[in-house]
Amino acid sequence: MLDGMTTPRDPVGPGLAALAGLLADETRAGFLLTLLDGRASTAGELARQAGVAPSTASEHLGKLVAGGLLAEERQGRHRYVRLADAGVAQLVEDLAAQVAPGAAERPRTLREAAAGSAMARGRTCYDHLAGRLGIALTDALTGRGLLRQDTGFALTDAGLRWFEAAGIPLDRTGRRPLARACLDWTERRPHLAGTAGAALCRHALDAGWCVRIGSDRAVKVTPDGERAFAELLGIEATALR
Amino acid sequence: MLDGMTTPRDPVGPGLAALAGLLADETRAGFLLTLLDGRASTAGELARQAGVAPSTASEHLGKLVAGGLLAEERQGRHRYVRLADAGVAQLVEDLAAQVAPGAAERPRTLREAAAGSAMARGRTCYDHLAGRLGIALTDALTGRGLLRQDTGFALTDAGLRWFEAAGIPLDRTGRRPLARACLDWTERRPHLAGTAGAALCRHALDAGWCVRIGSDRAVKVTPDGERAFAELLGIEATALR
DNA sequence: CGGACACTTCGGCGCTCACCGAACGATGGC
DNA sequence: GCCATCGTTCGGTGAGCGCCGAAGTGTCCG
Structure with missing residues (x-):
């Protein structure tokens, strides 16, 4: 990037890229697909399903919650997460639908x-x-x-x-x-x-x-x-x- | 990742992450927003608007075309690109709509x-x-x-x-x-x-x-x-x- | 109160990737 | 045919990020 002298940029661009970045990781995408049924999971459960260390899952969940894609609810020593709202679910569905046609996914x-x-x-x-x-x-x-x-x-x-x-x-x-x-x-x-x-x-x-x-x-x-x-x-x- | 012994993964996960990865870069997101009017632009024009070198823009366009988000049409020494179809436009719109509410974007x-x-x-x-x-x-x-x-x-x-x-x-x-x-x-x-x-x-x-x-x-x-x-x-x- | 458990924080490793400049076709105008 | 223009390819560089294991915090239970 040169400086601020370029053509005035869309203010939504960086935000869009940041949002997409949350979905751009295979592990995080797996979390969201797992949560697509609307039910809540614990952090450890998601980590096991995705095959990553609990510490890694914790970091991912932190980002997804901070980005507004997940809602969390702490109960004792458990951290339950679920999709933030129907809009997020729709977004993930739309992306999944967009990607499915290309590969028939046998x-x-x-x-x-x-x-x-x-x-x-x-x-x-x-x-x-x-x-x-x-x-x-x-x-x-x-x-x-x-x-x-x-x-x-x-x-x-x-x-x-x-x-x-x-x-x-x-x-x-x-x-x-x-x-x-x-x-x-x-x-x-x-x-x-x-x-x-x-x-x-x-x-x-x-x-x-x-x-x-x-x-x-x-x-x-x-x-x-x-x-x-x-x-x-x-x-x-x-x-x- | 350990190996193939983990819980059977959603086959759509990697594809979703790859698709989101295309949108996760600020420069590429800017390209898509610029093309959101459905009209075509040349590679150089997009590079100038985004404030990156032509070589960088060329690489980005290659990825977006390979990912099916953009359609290209070569005319002489120009490379015209536009959104691949209405589905892509809708996808970008949906993402933009999801990000806008958070920041009132003054x-x-x-x-x-x-x-x-x-x-x-x-x-x-x-x-x-x-x-x-x-x-x-x-x-x-x-x-x-x-x-x-x-x-x-x-x-x-x-x-x-x-x-x-x-x-x-x-x-x-x-x-x-x-x-x-x-x-x-x-x-x-x-x-x-x-x-x-x-x-x-x-x-x-x-x-x-x-x-x-x-x-x-x-x-x-x-x-x-x-x-x-x-x-x-x-x-x-x-x-x- | 002590140990098991769920999660988090931290340091460090390795890979990916966006970026540039320079060199290289390819096209079109003069 | 020559030169300007548009685009691409290629090495190199630096930053960012996903991952882990180890150590730390808080919670529940016996």
Whole structure:
């Protein structure tokens, strides 16, 4: 750099580079992907999963928290961290979606293939459902005229009534959009995110329509869930497998 | 890193970090922000604006092109580069929006304040209109029932008819959504992006409703444009200043 | 109160990478 | 054909950063 005599720079440039720098490390990126389900982890847990020393993980977490990407909560001798908000989750999702298309990402080992298959079937994406499950729900909503995708991405009035009838309350007070498209990185198609997507996911888990598999982001549909999805949205059970 | 014995990693992690690494350099971030208007620049021009040696800029451009963020077009001894596609533009926009809220970004010099003011009034954001102008158009469309924002973000049937009546054709064949919300980093509010936003911006420039100011992303509304916006959307001229 | 545990701080190592200047094609104008 | 211009390639340099292990701090439990 020469001096200050250059053309007036965008003030947002350095900030953008600093933010991207937080995501530019493989270990930190792994932390964020691990936390993408919206749940909290401890520092040691993240260190083990990433294969780095606890001291290294501690430094990374410090940077991510300072950068506003993670929120922390100290409980005794534990340090719990989670994504700061839905905006951060969306950002990580967008980046992941941008990178996925190039490499079709074929799995290398059988274990990874099995894990990837479960994830492809159904998983949570921060606070909403993704994978083939998420796509199936989104398609069903769209096919029944409850969600409009041809001119953007929004619930219809019939969609609002459907949520009410299903007993899934929608909080419309916040600034967060009711419906938003989230690009699925395994299906390469948009699925329902936003307040409505979060409410649907929460209700599906609360009502036992879906359960989490292990400690991963993967979820699977229960028999109860198959009945509910068939009854409420006309989804055939075969579409969920 | 120890070896391959660690917990099966997300295959997308390294790719995400690599992509973020491209954005993590201040000079490269500046390039992308400069190109955010969708137009092409030469390598030397970018080098001068960023205040780095031509050789340095050349290396950066090589990385950005290899990473799929920029598309290049060689013409004689010139190397023109531009953003690869709308997805890249959206990504940069999202990152910029994420970073802006933290720092209110008060300008430092009078020149910057003037330039920032013009940008805040109206500008292009890749291929659609942003700034107060973009917000005013989006609000007017919403207020007239042409765009629905309360349950997501989508044009209404009346909106489709409005575009047709205004003589602005909408290409609905591509995979790109017709309407999408793009968060404005000066106004902190969503404005119309996607195919419809691009068509509206293009038409506004073609019809002389707006003209570009200098070589920047900034645009201003012409008297013709004030009349057109008043007639078609009921926007008062004072809202555009 | 002492030991196990979770995390943090610190010093140091090694690698990566942005940067420059100089030399080298390649193109286009005179 | 000659020269200016644009871009690229190449060595070299310096700063930054991710990583570790060792030592230190705070917390919980027996």
